[in-house]
Amino acid sequence: MQAESDDRTGDTDHGASLEEGNRKLHVKLCSGSCHAEQILRTLNSYRQEGVFTDVVLLMEGQVFPCHRATLSASSTYFQAMFAGGLKEGCQGTVSFREISAPSMSLALDYMYGGKVLIREDNVEGLLEASSLLQISRLKDACAAFLEGHLRPCNCVRFLRLADSFSISSLAEKSKGLMLEGFTEVSCHEEFLQLDAKTLEAFLSSEWLAVPKEEVVFAAVMRWVRHDVAARKGTLKDLLQWVRLPLLDPVYFVEKVEMDQLIQESKECRPLLQEARKYYILGAEVSSQRSRPRRFMELAEMIAVIGGCDKKGLLKLPFVDIFHPESRQWKRLSSVPGYTKSEFAACALKNDIYVSGGHINSGDVWMLSSQLNVWMRVACLQKGRWRHKMATLLGKIYAVGGYDGFDRLASVECYDAFSNRWAAVAPLPKAVSSAAVIPCLDKLYVIGGAVDDSTNTDKVQCYDPEEDKWSLLSPAPFNQRCICAITLDNLIYVVGGLLSKIFSFNPQKDSWSEVASLPVPLESCGITVCDGKIYILGGRDGHGESTDKVFAFDVETGVVEPEPPLQQCTSYHGCVTILRRRSR
Numbered sequence: 001m002q003a004e005s006d007d008r009t010g011d012t013d014h015g016a017s018l019e020e021g022n023r024k025l026h027v028k029l030c031s032g033s034c035h036a037e038q039i040l041r042t043l044n045s046y047r048q049e050g051v052f053t054d055v056v057l058l059m060e061g062q063v064f065p066c067h068r069a070t071l072s073a074s075s076t077y078f079q080a081m082f083a084g085g086l087k088e089g090c091q092g093t094v095s096f097r098e099i100s101a102p103s104m105s106l107a108l109d110y111m112y113g114g115k116v117l118i119r120e121d122n123v124e125g126l127l128e129a130s131s132l133l134q135i136s137r138l139k140d141a142c143a144a145f146l147e148g149h150l151r152p153c154n155c156v157r158f159l160r161l162a163d164s165f166s167i168s169s170l171a172e173k174s175k176g177l178m179l180e181g182f183t184e185v186s187c188h189e190e191f192l193q194l195d196a197k198t199l200e201a202f203l204s205s206e207w208l209a210v211p212k213e214e215v216v217f218a219a220v221m222r223w224v225r226h227d228v229a230a231r232k233g234t235l236k237d238l239l240q241w242v243r244l245p246l247l248d249p250v251y252f253v254e255k256v257e258m259d260q261l262i263q264e265s266k267e268c269r270p271l272l273q274e275a276r277k278y279y280i281l282g283a284e285v286s287s288q289r290s291r292p293r294r295f296m297e298l299a300e301m302i303a304v305i306g307g308c309d310k311k312g313l314l315k316l317p318f319v320d321i322f323h324p325e326s327r328q329w330k331r332l333s334s335v336p337g338y339t340k341s342e343f344a345a346c347a348l349k350n351d352i353y354v355s356g357g358h359i360n361s362g363d364v365w366m367l368s369s370q371l372n373v374w375m376r377v378a379c380l381q382k383g384r385w386r387h388k389m390a391t392l393l394g395k396i397y398a399v400g401g402y403d404g405f406d407r408l409a410s411v412e413c414y415d416a417f418s419n420r421w422a423a424v425a426p427l428p429k430a431v432s433s434a435a436v437i438p439c440l441d442k443l444y445v446i447g448g449a450v451d452d453s454t455n456t457d458k459v460q461c462y463d464p465e466e467d468k469w470s471l472l473s474p475a476p477f478n479q480r481c482i483c484a485i486t487l488d489n490l491i492y493v494v495g496g497l498l499s500k501i502f503s504f505n506p507q508k509d510s511w512s513e514v515a516s517l518p519v520p521l522e523s524c525g526i527t528v529c530d531g532k533i534y535i536l537g538g539r540d541g542h543g544e545s546t547d548k549v550f551a552f553d554v555e556t557g558v559v560e561p562e563p564p565l566q567q568c569t570s571y572h573g574c575v576t577i578l579r580r581r582s583r
Contacts (some may be wrong), residue, residue: 004106005380012285019332021576028137034266037114038513040112040114040280041113041454042110042115043067043107043112044113045067045539046067046519047064047066047067047070047108047112050061050065052067053065053066053067053154053191054068054092054095055067055068055071055082055092055094056068056092056093056094056390057093057094057096057108058093058094058095058096058098059095059096059097059099059100059101059104060101061101062101063093064104064105064296068082068395070182073111074110074111074135075111075133075134075135076134077132077133077134077135078133080230081258086171086503092452093490098128098132099125099128099129099132099580100125100562101132102122102498103122103125103126103127103128104123105127105130105290106122106126106129106276107126107129107133107135110138111135111136112118112348116138116141117444118141118142118145119498120149120218120367122169123142123145123146124137124161124198124293125141126142127142127143127146127161127165130185130342131165139165139167139170140336141161143167143169143170143420143528146161146162146170147168147169147170147173147540150170150173150174150177150178151187152181152184152185154190154482155176155177155181155185155431156174156176156185156188156190156193157180157190157193158170158174159171159175159198160173160193161176162174172505173240175202175481177492178202179202179205179207179208179498180209181214182202182208182210182215182219183210183211184218186215186218186219186222186498187407190340191219191223192222192223192226196237199220199223199238200237200238200241203216203220203238203241203242204241205471206293206294206523207293207294207295208293208295209293210293210295210296211293211295211296211297211573212246212248212296213242213243213244213246213247213293213296214247214248214251214255214295216241216242216243216257216486216515216534217242217244217247217535218255219237220235220239220242220472221259221261223238224238224261225261232261232265235261235262235265235268236265236267236268236314237509238270239262239271239426240271241288242289243288243289243290243291243292243293244256244274244275245275245278245279245285245287245289245290246290246292246296246298252275252279256272256275256425257272257566260537264556269322269467271289273554274287274510275287275289278290280394281349281393282347282348282350282391282394283347283349283350283576283577283578284307284391284392284393284438285526285539286486286487286528291357291530291531292474292578294325297300297436297580298578298579298580298581299323299325299578299579299580300324300529300530300576300577300578301319301321301322301323301462301529301574301575301576301577301578302321302322302324302349302527302529302534302536302574302575302576303319303322303323303332303354303573303574304319304320304321304322304525304537304565304566304569304572304573304574305319305335305345305354305572305573305574305575306335306340306341306345306354306572306573306575307317307341307537307545307569307571307572307573308341308545308565308569308570308571308572309545309567309569310541310544310545310568311544311545312544312570312571313540314340314544315339315340315341316334316567316569316572317334317339318334318335318566318567319332319333319334319335319352319367319567320332320566321470321577321579323400323528323529323579323581324529324532324534324551324562326581328582329563329566330582331566332367332372333356333367333372333373333374335364335374335379336365336374336376337457338357338358338364339357340357340358340361341357341358341571342356342357342385342386342433342523342571343355343356343385343573344356344387344389344573345572345573345574345575346387346389346390346391346396346573347391347575347576347577348367348391348393348394348396348416349416350367350370350576350577350578351366351367351368351369352366352367352369352573352575352577353365353366353377353389353396353414354367354573355380355384355387355389355398356380356383356384356386356387356401356539357385357387358385358401358402359383359385359403359404360383360384360385360403361383361384361385362379362380362381362382362383362384363376363379363380363544364376364377364378364379364414366381369578369579371411375488377414377416377419378414378419378420378421379421380398380412380421381412381421381422381423382403382408382410382412383403384398384400384401384402384403384408384410385401385403385404385432385434386401386402386432386433386447386449387399387401387402387408387434388400388401388434389401389436390436390437390438390443391438392438392441392442392443393441393464394416394436394462395413395414395415395416395464396413396414396416397412397413397414397424397436397443397462398409398411398412398414398421399411399427399434399436399443399445399447400427400431400432400434400436400445401432402432402449406430406450407430407431407450407451408430408447409426409427409428409429409434410422410423410426410427411423411425411426411427411428411462412424424462424464424467425462425467425468425469426469427460427469428444428456428458428460428469428471429450429456429460430532431445431447431448431456431458432447432448432449433448433452433480433481433482433523434446434447434448434482435447435448435482435484435493435495437484437485437486437491437564438486439486439489439490439491439506440489440506442460442461442462442463442464442485442506443461443462443464443578444459444460444462444472444491444504444506445458445459445460445461445462446458446459446460446475446482446484446491446493446504447475447478447479447480447493447496448482449478449480449481455478455479455480455496457474457475457476457477457478457494458471458474458475458506459471459472459473459474459475459504460472461506472506472509473509473511475493475502475504475511476511476513477496477498477502479495479497479498479522480495480496480522481495481496481522481523481539482494482495482496482498482522482530483495483524483525483526483574485526485527485528485533486528487507487528487531487533487554488508488554489506489507490503491502491503491504491505491506492504492514492533492552493524493553494517494521494524494526494535494552495521495522495523495524495526495538496522497520497521497522497541498516498517498520499515499516499517499520500514500515500516500517501513501514501515501517501533501552501559502514513559513571514557515558515559516559517550517559518548518550518561519540519541519546519548520540520541521535521537521538521539521540521546521548522535522538522539522570523538523539523570524536524537524538524539524570525537525538525569525572525573525574526574527574527575527576528576530549531554532552532554533551533552533554534549534551534552534562534574535547535549535550535552536549536565536569536572536574537568537569537570537572538564538570539570539571545565545568545569545570546568547565547566547567547568547569548561548564548565549561549562549563549564549565549582550562
């Protein structure tokens with residue numbers, strides 16, 4: 001023991017040379033993957049010859065002699081079984097019912113050799129085996145194979161596999177392909193195997209890429225008819241996501257209203273009634289079903305009509321149309337006739353109407369959105385300026401205004417079928433430059449000027465059924481040069497150099513502040529497009545027109561800037577219409 005101790009405490013240089021000599025004796029005969037592959041090949045030959053095997057895997061009457069150590073090294077499932085003292089791990093034979101014999105054979109080829117040939121006819125079994133046995137790399141390889149072979153004809157099945165085995169990347173890519181290629185996907189047999197809940201999720205998506213809504217309706221009816229007895233109860237739940245108002249009217253009558261399954265469903269009747277109402281009244285029927293999907297041939301676009309330039313000296317004849325999704329502007333046919341200022345504008349059944357434009361002007365023009373041509377229609381009975389027009393129940397109302405001497409209480413109603421204006425009950429309070437907006441089948445006139453220096457806070461409500469006006473709770477402001485829009489049965493008011501956006505609930509007869517504007521504006525444009533409120537142009541506190549555009553998201557309460565107008569504009573018309581996308 002002593003001598004051994006003396007050796008350890010001897011000369012330092014001598015110990016260092018010994019250590020260096022020992023290092024030189026370590027010779028690498030085989031290293032890295034080469035060495036690992038050699039060992040795996042040897043173990044695999046042992047497995048095939050039954051040498052040193054210590055466990056047998058049994059399934060479908062077929063036995064696979066294996067080595068516990070090799071299985072545990074590749075599979076956390078086997079590692080837990082053999083090392084955790086489980087009953088199955090102590091037995092000489094382990095039986096499996098969940099994995100087929102061919103799939104287990106392939107999985108063993110991978111565990112013993114690190115290689116396996118994945119094909120479309122074996123990938124599902126391999127995925128099942130790798131998931132159960134917790135062989136993560138093999139499972140990832142199966143997922144990558146499926147993603148690489150994703151097609152419209154198999155994306156439904158691949159989505160089901162992704163959900164079953166919790167493969168998030170495959171699930172997202174399958175869903176994306178189903179949305180992007182819905183027209184083709186819905187024609188394949190696998191589409192009919194979707195469950196109702198999954199199908200409903202796709203139908204409700206804004207990103208469902210279809211050129212027209214007829215594709216969606218046909219897919220729904222094909223799915224239901226695949227198993228009528230089991231699926232007809234889901235018809236209403238699915239049909240509520242089909243945008244029936246956007247179907248071609250002839251198609252609607254022949255394919256929807258005449259369909260026996262739909263006729264037998266009382267629950268579907270309100271959906272049909274909404275579509276019929278849309279065909280008569282157009283955009284007045286405002287719901288998610290009346291808005292085009294993002295990739296349809298039709299899209300909601302904002303039209304900005306005429307107005308005044310930055311200093312208010314030049315009257316603009318331009319009609320510019322804006323597509324919020326592409327953020328592109330396009331010019332339509334210019335406003336005809338004399339140059340106009342402080343005229344009234346509205347949309348009726350996707351056409352644009354303007355009236356007035358200077359003192360005592362009774363001219364009314366219509367821009368056909370299909371033809372992009374202006375046409376003169378019947379003149380107002382009373383020439384008016386600084387008035388407003390609004391569409392209510394398929395008719396246009398021209399309200400109030402100024403004739404050069406007095407504010408006007410008179411109101412006229414236009415019937416496009418007869419091309420005639422007719423007087424209706426006058427306003428209780430004569431106003432000009434007020435906000436006029438329809439909501440819940442009534443017309444609301446908010447604020448406005450009662451003379452050159454005085455404004456009002458009155459809210460005047462017109463019931464067309466009774467041809468009567470009533471007064472509601474006053475607005476929390478008294479302003480002129482304001483405008484309003486309706487969204488989800490609430491009225492939103494901006495303008496009048498107000499720094500806030502106000503909302504009015506007609507059902508509760510109550511007012512509230514909902515958001516702040518970055519800058520106060522008056523004589524601006526306001527419209528709803530793609531579920532958001534757009535505020536365009538107007539005059540600032542210095543009396544100059546602006547080209548600023550803001551979008552107000554009612555759900556979040558956020559006001560965000562959008563691309564500016566083509567030029568600084570105020571006192572302009574502003575409406576939303578449907579247009580075909582540019583190719």
